[in-house]
Amino acid sequence: MTTESLWRHTNQRLMAKIIAESNYEGCLAPRQTDDQGWELTLGGHVYRFRARRTVWDFLRIEPHSLTRDGEPADSAAQLVVDAQASLGLTDIVLANFLEELQNTLAGDRIQQKRLSALSAGDLLELPAAEQEGLLDGHPKALANRGRMGWGQADLLAYSPEGGNRFRLRWLAVDPALTGTHVGTAPLDQCLTDSERNAIQKELGERRDWPLVPVHPWQWDHRLQAQYAEPLARGQLVDLGVRGHWYRPQQSLRTLSNDAAPEHCDLKLALTILNTSCYRGIPAEPIAQGPALSQWLWEQSRQDPELHRTGLEVQRELAGCHVPHPQQSQVDGAPYRYHEMLGAVWRESMASKAREDERTMLMATLMQCDGQGRSLIAALIRRSGLAPEIWLTRLFDCVTLPIYHLLCAYGIGLVAHGQNLGLILRDNAPERVTIKDFHGDLRCVDQPIPEAAGMPTSLLDSLKRLPPEYLVHDLITGHFVTTLRFISPLLEDDLGFHERHFYGLLAERIRAYQADHPELADRFDRFPLLRPTLERVCINRVRFRIGYEDHAERPLPELGEPLSNPLRQPLPTGETP
Structure with missing residues (x-):
């Protein structure tokens, strides 16, 4: 697939999604012209396409049938500009939304280029973690790969469609600084024996301090500056890059162990805006995560219906949240400032399979x-x-x-x-x-x-x-x-x-x-x-x-x- 044909293909897929979901949500109102023909006037321009309406009152649009004023339509960004009034977007919101759309297209192009060489059979043969990197992602969110704050290098390094793996940075946290710390983190599933021994030796008297894994992007773009004070005071100890290699899941902040998928997943704070919110780690749910998931797991074993249907609960094994020393004093601060540093250890999907x-x-x-x-x-x-x-x-x-x-x-x-x-x-x-x-x-x-x-x-x-x-x-x-x-x-x-x-x-x-x-x-x-x-x-x-x-x-x-x-x-x- 050439660069131009890939650009056209990814844009038309996104355009079909924008029209279909915006119509489903009552924002755009295409008019049916014949059995499968539809017409939509936006900003003085006429879009036409073929589609059928599903039982969910949802238009299943053929992307390559899209035209604008009689010419092939292949710009999702221009579609949104044309639809500004119909979508009720202010100029400020439109400009930000266009950035999210362009980021989504950047991720879509990587995914679609990789998909173009694979059949359905090929995809089914892939391990689940690699397979996950080739999925479309959330189907409802228009800019589902918005990732506000990421550049192209970040996209290639840390996105699921990028197909790459990476290691994590580790911090030791003064218990006085830790806001929430529950459960026993299975560090043996994240770090080798020699690495854990080396960390114990390095920490000395602080060897009992909780260890928290950190996403490399979060370390570079948030933590070094925002947590500079506790780092300087020795309340956070940077232990460097260590441990196993991980692959990002579709949620970005949740990672799968690449060499041992049956080992625990890690869910880490990642302060970027993606789909509906910033992907941090909030403190409130962490405290009850292990106990709540353990109780659900027990019901799945004791309840006859849940046992019969085989419900499996991916239990949360441990969690840690480290509040920002000053932001935590500002109750009405944007929630992203309260969620910058934390981790959850959770059983993996692979660990539930026989x-x-x-x-x-x-x-x-x-x-x-x-x-x-x-x-x-x-x-x-x-x-x-x-x-x-x-x-x-x-x-x-x-x-x-x-x-x-x-x-x-x-x-x-x-x-x-x-x-x-x-x-x-x-x-x-x-x-x-x-x-x-x-x-x-x-x-x-x-x-x-x-x-x-x-x-x-x-x-x-x-x-x-x-x-x-x-x-x-x-x-x-x-x-x-x-x-x-x-x-x-x-x-x-x-x-x-x-x-x-x-x-x-x-x-x-x-x-x-x-x-x-x-x-x-x-x-x-x-x-x-x-x-x-x-x-x-x-x-x-x-x-x-x-x-x-x-x-x-x-x-x-x-x-x-x-x-x-x-x-x-x-x-x-x-x-x-």
């Missing part, structure tokens, strides 16, 4: 190869199973345990494609892994968790929300952000109609409900089969609040209600 199993992110099922062939279709073909049987296994081991956590325990997870791991045997779904309980786990503001035995110490640390809010986590995180992008691929590649897909899912939910009559009142409190669903909009928030600093992380908005695909009729003559 010898005859393999793992991949749920997001892998949304991915296509360089020729547009979907990986989920390739998996189903390899399994030898009919699509109905394969999908039944997927829904039973992924959707149902998450729904059960909500109904039986009042726990909501933001279960998007990067937070769920899929364990497969013979290319078919076997179990699901859940992770990331730092702000992505909430519980209902009713006595359901208490009745389920959740300790008060854990309950007090969690955000509690009404049922109608908590069910959004399942609908938006799993249905809208993940399944919405999987079901069209099966219709395109296997001829498996979307309505058949959701009819089958509805059948599995009804079967679960029939098996658990004791939870009947919970099904009413957390209704999944109601006629309409809430339409959660994340890009509109960025358009509205812009890029100014805020003391709190931003929250999504709601758009027009959606017709629930789980309630829509099947194609004529078909049954689930």
